[in-house]
Amino acid sequence: MATWFTEKQTDSFGITAKVNRSLHKEQTDFQELEMLETEEWGNMLVLDDMVMTTEKDEFVYHEMLAHVPLFSHPSPKKVLVVGGGDGGVIREVLKHESVEKAVLVEIDGKVIEYSKQYLPSIAGTLDDPRVDVQVDDGFMHIAKSEREYDVIMVDSTEPVGPAVNLFTKGFYEGIANALKEDGIFVAQTDNPWFKADLIRQAYADIKETFPITKIYTANIPTYPSGLWTFTLGSKIYDPTQVKPERFTDMDTKYYTSELHNASFALPKFVKDLTE
Amino acid sequence: MATWFTEKQTDSFGITAKVNRSLHKEQTDFQELEMLETEEWGNMLVLDDMVMTTEKDEFVYHEMLAHVPLFSHPSPKKVLVVGGGDGGVIREVLKHESVEKAVLVEIDGKVIEYSKQYLPSIAGTLDDPRVDVQVDDGFMHIAKSEREYDVIMVDSTEPVGPAVNLFTKGFYEGIANALKEDGIFVAQTDNPWFKADLIRQAYADIKETFPITKIYTANIPTYPSGLWTFTLGSKIYDPTQVKPERFTDMDTKYYTSELHNASFALPKFVKDLTE
Numbered sequence: 001m002a003t004w005f006t007e008k009q010t011d012s013f014g015i016t017a018k019v020n021r022s023l024h025k026e027q028t029d030f031q032e033l034e035m036l037e038t039e040e041w042g043n044m045l046v047l048d049d050m051v052m053t054t055e056k057d058e059f060v061y062h063e064m065l066a067h068v069p070l071f072s073h074p075s076p077k078k079v080l081v082v083g084g085g086d087g088g089v090i091r092e093v094l095k096h097e098s099v100e101k102a103v104l105v106e107i108d109g110k111v112i113e114y115s116k117q118y119l120p121s122i123a124g125t126l127d128d129p130r131v132d133v134q135v136d137d138g139f140m141h142i143a144k145s146e147r148e149y150d151v152i153m154v155d156s157t158e159p160v161g162p163a164v165n166l167f168t169k170g171f172y173e174g175i176a177n178a179l180k181e182d183g184i185f186v187a188q189t190d191n192p193w194f195k196a197d198l199i200r201q202a203y204a205d206i207k208e209t210f211p212i213t214k215i216y217t218a219n220i221p222t223y224p225s226g227l228w229t230f231t232l233g234s235k236i237y238d239p240t241q242v243k244p245e246r247f248t249d250m251d252t253k254y255y256t257s258e259l260h261n262a263s264f265a266l267p268k269f270v271k272d273l274t275e
Numbered sequence: 276m277a278t279w280f281t282e283k284q285t286d287s288f289g290i291t292a293k294v295n296r297s298l299h300k301e302q303t304d305f306q307e308l309e310m311l312e313t314e315e316w317g318n319m320l321v322l323d324d325m326v327m328t329t330e331k332d333e334f335v336y337h338e339m340l341a342h343v344p345l346f347s348h349p350s351p352k353k354v355l356v357v358g359g360g361d362g363g364v365i366r367e368v369l370k371h372e373s374v375e376k377a378v379l380v381e382i383d384g385k386v387i388e389y390s391k392q393y394l395p396s397i398a399g400t401l402d403d404p405r406v407d408v409q410v411d412d413g414f415m416h417i418a419k420s421e422r423e424y425d426v427i428m429v430d431s432t433e434p435v436g437p438a439v440n441l442f443t444k445g446f447y448e449g450i451a452n453a454l455k456e457d458g459i460f461v462a463q464t465d466n467p468w469f470k471a472d473l474i475r476q477a478y479a480d481i482k483e484t485f486p487i488t489k490i491y492t493a494n495i496p497t498y499p500s501g502l503w504t505f506t507l508g509s510k511i512y513d514p515t516q517v518k519p520e521r522f523t524d525m526d527t528k529y530y531t532s533e534l535h536n537a538s539f540a541l542p543k544f545v546k547d548l549t550e
Contacts, residue, residue: 006291012314018287039287057468060542193332193496219494219502219542221468226501227494254542262540265533267335267494 005036005044007051009224010194015051017041017222023118028110030162035118041222043118045086047111047157051222053086058122061188061228063255064218064263066092069151069186069232070099071247071260072239076150079103080178082138082166084155085111087123093153094125095250102131103149107162109135139165145178152179154187159198167198169205172233176209179235185210186232192270193225200273206233214239215274216263218254229270240264280311280319282326284499285469290326292316292497298393303385305437310393316497318393320361322386322432326497328361333397336463336503338530339493339538341367344426344459344507345374346522346535347514351425352376355453357413357441359430360386362398368428369400370525377406378424382437384410414440420453427454429462434473442473444480447508451484454510460485461507467545468500475548481508489514490549491538493529504545515539 008014023035023043034046042055053061066089070076075098081089085106093102104126106112112133115123126133134141138154152175159167166187175185189202199215207213210233220228232239240261247257266274283289298310298318309321317330328336341364345351350373356364360381368377379401381387387408390398401408409416413429427450434442441462450460464477474490482488485508495503507514515536522532541549 010315012293013316014291016281016289016291040285041288217494219492219500221500221502225494225496227496253544256540256543256546258540259542262537265531265537267529267534268531269528271531 005038005046007049015222017044024114026110028108030108033108033110033114035114045111045115045119048161050158052157053088053119053122054222055119055121057221058088059253060218060220061223062088062092062122063252064216065089065153065155065186065188065230067250067252067255068216068230068239068260068263069153069184070096071257072232072234072237072242073151073182073184074237074246077101078149079151079153080105080145080149082142082152082154082156083107083163084153086115086119087112087126089153089155090131091122091125094128094130099130104131104133105136105138105141106133107135107137139171139174142171142174142178147178147180149179150183152183152185154185156188158190167202169208172206172209176233176235182236184232184234184237184239186230189215189229189231191223191225191227192229192273193227196273199229199231199270202231203274206231210234211236212238214264215266215270217266217270218263280313280321282324290497292319299389301385303383305383308383308385308389310389320386320390320394323436325433327432328363328394328397329497330394330396332496333363334528335493335495336498337363337367337397338527339491340364340428340430340461340463340505342525342527342530343491343505343514343535343538344428344461345371346532347507347509347512347517348426348457348459349512349521353424354378354426354428355380355420355424357417357427357429357431358382358438359428361390361394362387362401364428364430365406366397366400369403369405374405379406379408380411380413380416381408382410382412414446414449417446417449417453422455424454425458427458427460429460431463433465442477444483447481447484451508451510457511459507459509459512459514461505464490464504464506466498466500466502467504467542467548468502471548474504474506474545477506478549481506485509486511487513489539490541490545492541492545493538
């Protein structure tokens with residue numbers, strides 16, 4: 001008998017994937033965590049019945065969340081990843097030679113533990129000496145940081161459960177304070193087909209906090225609608241005006257310097273959310 | 276009891292949509308046609324169990340198939356749409372004032388008939404005096420046309436069933452012959468996540484036939500993986516070098532002139548299919 005995992009991305013639409021077996025399932029202190037071995041996507045991390053990452057398509061999200069802000073900064077040395085316990089963003093951050101320290105603040109230690117066990121191609125660099133893994137509340141970590149980071153990346157779940165504080169104006173203000181005077185911040189901000197209001201609100205809030213605010217997109221097949229947005233706030237550097245010589249060769253599967261620039265060209269109905 | 280339509284986009288992955296009711300279902304001479312009223316996407320045309328178009332997201336595919344080649348040509352007057360019996364591409368073509376005649380050659384008259392009935396916002400301009408609707412075999416129509424069209428758009432199903440001939444080198448050669456000496460052609464060429472070989476082959480075949488060959492992408496949530504490719508062949512005009520003054524204001528929901536240019540920046544793993 002074949003088992004299928006179905007994520008209802010809305011009340012009336014979803015994706016469904018054939019499951020070979022469940023590798024692990026538990027209720028953590030924060031959410032329901034399940035690791036599935038799927039036929040199409042390889043191992044898949046599911047939190048509260050939502051796909052977080054899969055071995056086959058994870059590179060899109062992780063490359064685009066990391067490289068767009070990092071290449072927009074002339075020389076990022078100290079970076080923070082809020083959430084992202086699977087380690088995928090950290091893996092991409094470490095490809096930047098300028099980075100001296102990468103702090104990961106994940107609220108749920110179980111995500112880190114089971115990602116290391118079942119998603120080694122994603123979590124494999126969490127033990128790198130440049131990485132400081134802290135199992136802690138990202139909101140609190142931000143609140144007590146001041147002028148500390150060059151780049152901050154928010155790799156959160158949807159704004160339900162443990163991530164609800166990470167989509168607030170207070171959080172964005174805290175991030176601005178935790179960043180150095182030329183810092184850059186980016187957050188995943190969901191999809192424009194089913195969550196237009198979320199994007200509109202996040203963009204407006206971030207725009208009130210940062211002098212330069214831009215949305216960019218990427219295609220992630222296992223995420224709702226396949227069209228994902230990231231909203232970037234920057235104090236000085238314009239991510240759409242990166243000097244060509246700043247782009248260095250990097251081993252990627254999705255990101256290129258051309259795509260960096262192109263990803264800020266928004267479909268009309270997405271651009272309308274910023275006006 | 277809720278009914279759900281599930282399209283298996285691969286053997287082990289699919290999408291699923293809540294169905295309010297089936298509006299029409301029949302086996303035509305060419306394929307199984309079903310019109311569903313869905314909760315998330317509005318009315319949905321399904322052929323051989325594959326989603327062809329929906330009221331909610333159809334604009335992406337139709338705008339991108341039509342406007343990219345049409346704006347790449349300085350003054351398209353006579354255009355041909357092969358397939359596309361739902362009328363969506365024709366609706367976009369007619370937005371270009373230079374177009375004097377738009378020929379639609381759809382092999383399955385039932386697609387036209389039921390699109391007019393159940394998808395009026397898509398098929399509503401098929402009765403426009405500039406439109407010539409022919410229920411005929413697109414492959415044969417191409418074979419007997421010579422130096423006739425400025426732009427040809429191939430809006431086909433997957434290369435199974437009636438569309439199998441539309442993904443062959445012979446067809447692309449026929450198209451080159453049916454185009455004027457400065458003509459442009461575009462075809463939908465499926466998605467790079469599940470059909471990489473199809474894209475690689477189509478790109479190689481079109482490149483052997485046209486001096487300028489480029490792939491561009493768009494996000495279509497109800498199509499497999501959400502990342503769709505279009506492959507464009509052109510005799511003279513480079514679609515990535517359109518003069519800014521050529522772009523005129525147009526009532527669209529997805530296409531913009533910025534997105535026109537940006538859509539040719541390919542994810543690294545897609546770009547690799549062209550090398």
